[in-house]
Amino acid sequence: MINFLTSLREKWRANRWVRRTAVILSVFGPATIAAMADNDAGGVATYSIAGATLGYPILFPLLIITFLLAVTQEMGMRLTLVTRRGLADLIREKYGVKVSLFIFVGLMIANLGTITTEVSAIRTVSGMLNIPATPFVIGMLLIAFVFITKGNYKLTQSIMLVVSLFYVTYIISAVKANPDWSLALSNLVYPNGVSWTSKYLVSYLVIGMGVLGTTITPWGQFFISSFAFDKKMDKDTLKYSQFETYWGALLTDFFSFFMIVATAAALNSHGYGVGGIQLQSGEQAALAIRPFAGELASELFAVGLLAAAFMGLVIVPLSTAYAFSEFFGLSGSLDTDFQKSKTFYILFIVQLVVAALITTIPGISLFHFAIATQTLNAMILPLVFFYLIKLTSSKKLMGLHVNNSFQKNFTTAASVFIVIASVFTVAAIVLKW
């Protein structure tokens, strides 16, 4: 990573912002991976719609969400480092087949939703770049498939770099747009500066759930634990790993913060609020990075969104497949290598194809998909948290590294709150409040 960035730095010596990003990334290390993987196309779309529709007040839940992300990711990491087993392994071993199947189905539905959003983002990009949608989508799905089967370091690095540079454009745009910083920052502490109409409250609830679901994902909980399982980490590095997860959470939402501020500054105060213009196209969302990109805003947004979507398209189906093998342990022996891969390939292809078919439903934009699927993600979270909290609170399993009362109470309270918020969200949607 550092070598790669050094060479990049030399090539772009003249270009200050590339150089700065490179330095930032080389310092962040593995936390960057987790952070980047969290902010996929669904994230970009959700934060865009949050900033555009609600303005700065949506920054308030972001701070709490960051905190919850840090605490839950740390729990998952600690669980695996102490027990030497993945989250899915433990759920299966402690709670049996039925619970495993239940959670796997939940995870699969959530993931399918997220993949749908990624495919929808690819469609949006095709529209923005004037490329015929169907061949473009099929082409990208094929590339994703080849990418998974062959795996490629260089391409992974390039995609992650494009995505992170894309996020940096939001930071610069946010600064250049001259937003009301005191309003933005005060909203991190308490929501203010808007009139709390019932319509605004409903949007606040639904989109707030979307922001939660895109920042903290069910698959992310399984990802962090398999990440810790595969990496060369042990109990002795527990303190360092904890710092690492906090740092990753902070980084993820550092980008999210600027994304919301940039869209709020560019769109919310220009007629996009609740009851105003609806954010529906990529071109509209691209207005947020106009202060930086100028006339090229749409093109840059399209490329950034495509990279973010591609990343999600690869990682999210992989996490389904990985969790499946952990839950049900259907690995083959050496001589049935094909059999073993077959389950994986089928799982992978089915997810992509189903997602692609869902996106052919006419009249639903990326932003609709994003809010719907990320809200669904959020609703499935308490289910995963329940077992995560139960496992990390087990003295028998965790020994000295069992949850302290704050970790247990905070996450339990958050889960209860998410369940209540989910009920209200469903009610709001069904009853058309």
Add this chain to the structure above:
Amino acid sequence: MAFISELIGRPVTDYDGTRIGVLKDLIARTYAEFSHPVVDAIIVHGSDGDITLPYSDLAALLSAAIPLKRPAVDIPKYESRESDIRLVEDVLDQQIIDTDDARVVRVNDIELVRVNGNVVISNVDIGVLGIMRRIGLEKLGRWAAQRFKADLSEGTISWEFVEPLTHDQSMRLKVPAEKLADLHPSDIAEIISNLSRAEHGEILHKLDIKQLAETLEEVEPDFQASIIEHFSDETMADVLEEMSPDEATDLLAELPDARRQDLLKLMETEEADEVRELLRYEEDTAGGLMTTEYVSVLPNMNAAQTIEHLRKVGEEAELVYYVYVTDEEERLIGVFSLSDLIIAQPETPITEFMHKRVVSVELDTEQNEIAQIVAKYNLIAVPVVDSENRMHGIVTSDDALDKILPTAWKKRLPHFFGALE
């Protein structure tokens, strides 16, 4: 025959028919004379907590209700032993090593049979049908299997071939060394790649230097680096000497500079020098892929002398199938195969039957190209020469094709996420 998933939850009744509770777990013991553990007691979940009752006091176990032979109050407390296996807690849903097929699998169900008045663990179910049974869809599973003509027997393995991985806090791993020693190194490699670090450490420590070297040769390079952290520098130096120089080089190339130098210093001079030479080349070129352990002879020898020579040096070589003919300055002038050599009369000079047009690659030839050459000419190995045609080593076909053939997806995942480090 019964499955544990069906037994658990069945009512247990006292001598007078009153209900004590439901069956929660079975305790099995292993006896030296049986290869299968025998059920020795049951754990009943009652209103006052769990009670353990010996099997000898049960009127029946594999029945719809489990009645006792004498009143529960008369039954003495069950003395548990260290070697007791709790089937639900220790085995069901856990990972086990299937030593017959050399793989790590998960137990979906456990099959019990009655033998001479005892109940014995016969098989563990690791198949889809076991999962279906657990969620109450066994009939659907059987129907689907019949419909699609799937073989259901493959889902179970006999207890003889099972080694439970006990996941308690101290991470004891009960894999007997002799069972491991019987496995092929690539099977051991497959098993440890499915385990966590602490667990594969336990397995590796049971291997001797030669087995360890062979196992290391079979695993992916970045995984090798994590494995060797379990061992002292002295042990690793011995292992590296045992490995073929090209594999040892690949491993060392993955390590930090300081550790690599330390290990090279601890190795025997001869082996260390070979590795140092190989380390100079790019990993994906002929120089990086080649091994220096090949057999070469001078052109003035005859067939009988060559065979004699092979008997002496063959032990050291990675591949003796090809014998290369080089002059005093190690310039490659010919090659012949073992079959050429054996068919020839003993006194025939080798120059008479050697092939003079030798297909070779240069030190900097890339792996893709080597793979193509190996495939095109159907070679088992290809010699590596420098610009002056001096021979430096051979690349075997498995090394040439290694990275070009796709491997299982699971190994990709760590690669993918580890890419940025």
